[in-house]
Amino acid sequence: MNKIVYFLFFIALGTVATAQTKMSSKEADVLKNKVKVTANKTQSISSDFTQYKHLDFLSNDIESTGKLSFKAPNTVKWEYIKPFAYSVLFKGETLYINNEGDKSNVDIGSNKLFKELNTLIAASIKGDMFNDEYFTITYFKKDKNSEVHFAPKDPKLSEFIKAFHITFTSNGDVLEVKMVEPSNDYTQIIFSNREVNKVIPDAVFAQ
């Protein structure tokens, strides 16, 4: 009986090990360059997304779906469609909010944290957050994909976010962004129908 338990244990361990192993520094460099090249060529992104909010004490994750639109260098619109209509648009120095038709805006020019957040969101959409000055970065292989963990060094930011986990396809495109909180609760965003460098009508970024 014990043998079976050990056997199962090792099988389980083996599965975990093949699912996610640390990259060599050479492999990490290859990925980093691939993502950077892709990110630099990215003028626009439009994508659908599904968001899962995981709180440990809940029976089910809270699911919402919407659309992401990005235009270089850092205009970003997150639009939630279901189960509520809510959008945030980072454009220039302003954050425009549309809460079920109720519009408001926030001047982020003077707010350093908001500014950093915007840069971070734009960077995470493209996956280009490879900045050792701001993050402690660890690279993993995950089946055919890669997963990179970015742990913020800034104590102000690490109060909210323990780490960003970004999953890249073999082409260096972002498949998934997971923001892990210090409590280990997380927000997971999975992208689908991602279109890069397709012209996005200006109306999408109008508020």
Added chain:
Amino acid sequence: MRYLLSSICLLVMVSCASYPKKNGFAESNISVSQVYNPYFSNATKDYVYKADLQFYKKKLSGIIIIKKIADKEHRLVFTTEMGNKILDFSFYKNDFKVNHILEDMNKKIILNVLERDFTTLVKEFNVSTQTYTKEHIQVKEAEVLNKNHFYFYENIGLTKIIREDKGKEKVVYHFLNIEDAAAKRILIEHKNIKLKIQLKRI
């Protein structure tokens, strides 16, 4: 003179009358009874609401999640739509704990208001010391955090809770669109400060 005295007496008596009496409710002969709030009572359910807070001209929106954990705790978390945690509270039978709150909101005055509002909102059982009736409405008087509260029960269930002070409404909790012991909309309205919390079930 006698007339003046008696009218003063009458005035004092009227202003001292409790909130239900002032509003035409009659004291019933039920004294001690149980108060039950069914809206967050199922431990297998996640109660998820889109939340809109308005404090004077300031607006804050997000998601409020309430979960009953076993029989000893109600957990309440408020996040932005994008998932960032704004606050995370635990309510126990006679205790309240802040698990997390954004630094900007970590002020005693804010915490006090939120603790009171949400304790009343999630408190499942309480003891009523007096019951009042008017037509088909039954009102039960009970204390929450040492403040007087009136629970309004109609045919469909609990429709309203009023926190009262010196015979005046301080906070009104409206439970709306009630279906299968669930309130699809909840409105918490403060009467002495301009604070309104609207919850819409998602």
